[in-house]
Amino acid sequence: MPASSVTPSPVAARAAAGPPTAAELLDFARRTAADQALVDSLPLDPEGRTWVRLDGPGGSEAWLIGWPPGTGTGWHDHAESFGAFATARGSLTEHALAVRLPAGGWKTLELAEDLDRSRRLGAGDGRAFGRDHLHEVLNPSPDTHAVSVHAYYPPLPLIRRFSRTGAVLRLEHVERPEDWQ
Template sequence: MSDAPLLSPARPSAGPAAPPSAADLLDFVRRTAADAELVASLPLDPEGRTWLRLEGPGGSEAWLIAWPPGTGTGWHDHGGSHGAFVTAAGELNEQSLAVRLPTEGWKTLELAEGVDRERRLSAGLGRAFGAHHVHEVINPSSEQHAVSVHAYYPPLPLMRRYSRTGQVLRLEQVEQPQEWE
């Protein structure tokens, strides 16, 4: 036997971690929504939404959001980021479009029949979504706050806000991150 130290073969250095997938983000928001102490720590305002920015996985942006009764986001997208959200307390309704919209070059679109989707998401339920997701989220309760956890990757570069009248969707505003941070 030799007294020479054993050397392990050189391993290639690991490259940068892969960015989180929509499934990774959904796993994160589910685990975070199950943290009762964190959820209970968010102040509830009877007038407007309150939020707390969280450290998301792999450089993602994450938020804990409280929704007073009857409040919602209005129609919007996430500027090309994919993401996930889960209801941690109460219930949220999500209205979404099952169609990919062009991201540039339009102000008004007429939506075809049959593109609307609706989900009722009670505590513990949520969903992941792709980079071209357009939706609105509403707390339908007239009495109870809802709380949810959201994560986006890459961190939101912008949000486009829309108005909707019947089947007509109109681009109203483009928000930059400094407007909601």
């Protein structure tokens, strides 16, 4: 058979197309969040978040995460990775800062006014974000677990954790993959 008549498999076509886009990660997160059997398979802990690593598209890193009532991530970023997440069950609130942080060499930063953004993501809702995205994600419910799907590309090299008091943001800790896998 001549090579010109061979159609590449979808997996091969995706690999040849390069890394996934933020829109493709969001599509993956939404489709995976709609998989009720997968969502129901996640063990839920009444006090702490639970997670299972998933195979994301195009070499991305993906997670199914359970959020007990009242839990959250705290302020963090994803280093040079971009990503997306979608809520599968319950509701999550994302607080984000519309700011690009300096590359390094700082421990404390005073934020300008009007940088805060907030959104609620109910079941089926999702959002994509670019590199250098700084946010915190919370399950504000006093009595209901939430479940979500997250995907990142490239796979997370690190997560920087921050504390925030008013307009002051402080780098507190840097986590590496071995800390959460």
